[in-house]
Amino acid sequence: MSEEEENGVDKTDEEEEKGITMVDVLNEEEERELDAAAVLGGTDDSSCTYDMGYVKRQPLYACVTCCPPDSGRLAGICLGCSYHCHEDHELVELYTKRHFRCDCGNSKFPNNSCKLLKEKLPENPENEYNQNFKGAYCTCHRPYPDPEDPLDDEMIQCCICEDWYHGRHQGGQVPSGEDYAEMVCQDCLKKHQILAHYFGLAVTVVKSEETKESLNVSVELENLQKENITNNGQMQPEEKEAKSSNDADVKSECKGNNSSKTGCKLEGLIKQNLPEGAIFFPENWRQQLCTCDNCKNKYKDEGFIFLLDEEDTVSSYEERGKTQDPSRKASTQRELEALSSLDRVTRTEMVHEYNTLSSSLRDYLRKFAENKKVVRDEDIKEFFSQLVANKKQRPSPRVQQFCK
Template sequence: MSEEHLVTSEEQTVSLVDVLQEDEELEEEASAVLAGSDPDHCSYPQGYVKRQALYACNTCTPKGGEAAGVCLACSYKCHEGHDLFELYTKRNFRCDCGNKKFADGRCKLFPDKDDVNNLNKYSHNFFGEYCTCRRPYPDPEDQVEDEMIQCVLCEDWLHGRHLGCEVPECVELQEMICESCMNRNTFLWCYASHLAVPAPAVESEVKETGAHLDGSDKVDDIAEPSCKRVRREEQEDPSCRLKQLQAMDAKRVQSGAVFWPSGWRSKLCRCNACQETLSEAGLSFLLDELDTVLAYENKGKSEEERKQSPDPLMSALDNLNRVQQLEIIHGYNDMKSELKDFLQRFAAEGKVVTSDDIREFFEQQQSRKRRQVDRRFDCA
């Protein structure tokens, strides 16, 4: 089957335009994840990197041994051809490549490393297992089409159907905390009642309490007697926003994963007591809005754009006058439209596009262009 014409198992035709569009989307996604990490130099000298692309080598550290992770550069230079598990990104991790967990050889890029990185955190992800079901990804035995979503806290990837809640729309712009992490840090349930995306089953119940589910900072505008509010403020620390939220008695079913809208971290209390609580739980990163995967991806995209050299076509257009620019742009748009129509005819007839067909298409384009030029000279 040629690359110009693909057919799925349901006999649905996929055009070359569709293939190119999908390829462009995959390339953009890869740039977002990888452009924020150095592909040439081991990240070990940087210490525990705030966030980076990571891999686990099933060839060097298989299941049954100690978990280990390697940076992007080491995955290229030291583990080429190995069986690697892609971990997407992890926070506060130092590259393990070549330390005592690796019996065969030292790191080619930075051989002088400590035996272990004591502050690294590991999970079943490092052995190619994900979610509460501990299945691989991709899973050849799973016939259910389901997206996987990463938890903000434990950074495990969970199937949407195993979250214990409905996955909201625009999930790519939201952060998720799995039920296990919520239950380990129970104070987050209070924040969830006020700041998180509403749980559909209990949305009306929460609204009756006067809680602001849109994440607004209007903590004082609660419909309750002023004398009652004064008594509560005398008992609670007025500088602690968490205690103010707890005093509202908002109701939310404490089960299932919780989704949080963009900007929710900025609404967490930053009083000394709450900062200490977050630090003891190892969650201080929640106060950093640049810790998010979305912020990392945007940084990667920006760096990739800066690295890219100017488009030679655009540079050439800059040197032409306005009339010449318009002629070229119109010609390009005409050819793109004709090529799309050309491919769709093959798709409609269920035919495969061959290299001879493509060659004939461009020959026809050149022939038509020559006729247009000849007519122009004849008119002159």
């Protein structure tokens, strides 16, 4: 039995209509809600997150109106402040950033106070900023979306510096999005040489820029022994046949050659020569990082101790957002039950009206996106007022069906 039949919806009648069915509408709406919840992570849009201190991860925005790129003032604001304090300003969406405290209304905003919280320190010294706060991304330092870029290239975020990069500017072949969980950009690899020890965990290794030949060499760290690694970092045949570590049990104990001495996973392993480009890691690769005291101190000194925090990952953040509202599925089920009680003509009219609304709203919002304007409550009210006015000027689909 199909999903539509299980929910009491007449699939035969629905299939007769061109375009999408109302079940499709409800399913698409639920998917959009899940995507929005994943990005926002359950963040409250009615309050400022400043009082929460340095939030582990949250959606952030940069206000170009208050802090122009040439002002020398880099600042980030939370979701609530983007709605209530900068509603008519030009904003840059930064997606999510880790360990950040909202800057809205502090000394970086001399002409714009925070409407949600008045008492704030002049600065947040633990905040870290990069070129994204000026609307620039990647090694090409271009905006996104880039109106002058003719290529449709996926942007990928580095899990360490949190900048976004074009795949083609990372010097290698980008694996399928389903095959990797996180990326470390080429600049971070050069900066943090200790990560070269974990090159064998990578999902894809590009052997040469000319051939773009790639090898799947995801293996457990304990297989990366000195005798199996050549001087140029290429894997021996027996390692190429190793089972992928994507679904392997994570080993909690250190198992380097000399682990009995210090408990460090890296002892006895050769730091491999890295190719030019980023490294793409599978799910749970962080759990295979060495956690001995010596390595932890190195992570702290180099500023990426957060890699040992399982809740730091974007995927963990998104999953928390998706499960924030357990009533969502119940709501969709009630909508499907209500739909099943309608007759075929009514359902047809609903599909027609939905398609009209969807098309009109996309065209209306596109203007705001092109001009980099925030959509206000007044704009939405104006849109629906005009939609009602237009509807009154045309006959309904039911009347047209019986006209001769």
